Amino acid sequence: MSTKQLQLKIVTPEKLILEELVDQVTVPTTEGEITILPDHIPLIASLASGDIVAFKDGEHIPMEVVGGFVETKKENDMTSVIILADFAEHVANISEAEIAKAKAKAEELRKQAENNEIVDFEHFESELERSLNRIKIADKWRTRKYRK
Amino acid sequence: MASTKEIKRRIKSTKSTKKITKAMELVAASKMKKAISQTLASRLYSTYSWDILTSLSERLENITHKFFTENTNTNKHLIVLITSNRGLCGGYNSQIIKKAIAMIKEESKSAEPISIDIVTVGKKGDGAMRRTGQNIVASFLEMPENVSLQDVIPISNYFADEFKKENYNRIYIAYTDFVSALSQKPVIRKLLPISKVELKEVVELNIKEKAPDSRASMDGARHDFAKSETPYLLEGETEKLLDTLAEKLVRMQIYQMFLESSASEQSSRMVAMKNANEAAEEMINDLTLVFNKARQSNITKEISEISAGMASVS
Helix, strand or coil, rough: CCCCCCCEEEEECCCCCEEECCEEEEEEEEEEEECEEEEEEEECEEEEEEEEEECCCEEEEEEEEEEEEEEEECCCCCCEEEEEEEEEHHHHHHHHHHHHHHHHHHHHHHHHHHHCCCCCCHHHHHHHHHHHHHHHHHHHHHCCCCCC | CCCCHHHHHHHHHHHHHHHHHHHHHHHHHHHHHHHHHHHHHHHHHHHHHHHHHHHHHHHCCCCCHHHHHHCCCCEEEEEECCCCCCCCCCCCHHHHHHHHHHHHHHHHCCCCCEEEEEECHHHHHHHHHHCCCCCCEEECCCCCCCCHHHHHHHHHHHHHHHHCCCCCCCCCEEEEEECCCCCCCCEEEEEEEECCHHHHHHHHHHHHHHHCCCCCHHHHHHHHHHCCCCECCCCCCCHHHHHHHHHHHHHCCCHHHHHHHHHHHHHHHHHHHHHHHHHHHHHHHHHHHHHHHHHHHHHHHHHHHCCCCHHHHH
């Protein structure tokens, strides 16, 4: 494995979620999943919801993410990947109890969707997307090994 | 002179009021701290999104996106007024309401009268605008005290939609800028169309004013980067990217303004409660003095009555 690494930063409007040197990172863009390695050319893409998987020392670092952007650039011979996400969270933070809660929430939201009198549609839509995404990502990583 | 019983009652009620104001002060102080730290945390995001916008716009000779151009089909303006849901916070609400009303008056005086619609956030501003008979098109009254980005989404999408539909020429936002715990400034700022110069000002102002040292290193790095003018590979359509980015930026701005407002609200409530506390303290002191005097004179009276009685007996 090459010694070159890239600087990964995951930022949401609420806080800086992750800042770390990693070997590679896979992000879900709206055009499909891409993997960024060190010395990647500068790139801007918008994100789809899914999981960002960073790879470091042979271990996966999975993060759940909903919407946003990814920017890759080079600074002083160091490739940095900046991810601006609407929501992001380490998979380990999604505990079993939280999954159950998210599931209940998704179900509740779906029921509400049938009720046409929802005024707060936009809010509701993003909530639903987030809940569903959490469930999906948590399920995906349940049996796999990753670094906390 | 009031009876000692009367005075005692007043002291007691002042004391219990003081307890309440003290508690409110402490609560406001902790809420303010939270709001400030939230503002700081959101700054990184806005800096980076500004970064991306700059690199994107370098590639496009002229941005024709709707968010960046004024609608010429209409001359209606929209003002968003951010106030609190609760009172007891000093001049916080009245200041921003006054400023908004002054602006509305000024606009209506100009040669070409512009019709202005209002969107209110918070009960206080809503009430004031209804009393003065403004045209309120939407009121968001259910904002939680610690705003999260999710709470802002419906509001920002509403503006984006209205603006895209060309219903409004410009959208302004009236909020209270948090300068320090002791001073807050009511500000009216243009939200849409995005002018690159203004947006840059907002972002840079934020960085300079509120985090002088922590962002310095990052700033330096950014400047170098801007000079090198790296050609970016854009995944997907540029227009689409710009569209999402612009929407996010608007949302971000609104979010930040909400945070600023809530920090201002809490700090002005804190100051108001502190003043109330001090006033209560003073009042208790005065009343205690009056009470003691009354007690003293009562005792004197009793003694003189007893001695007068003794004198008459002997």
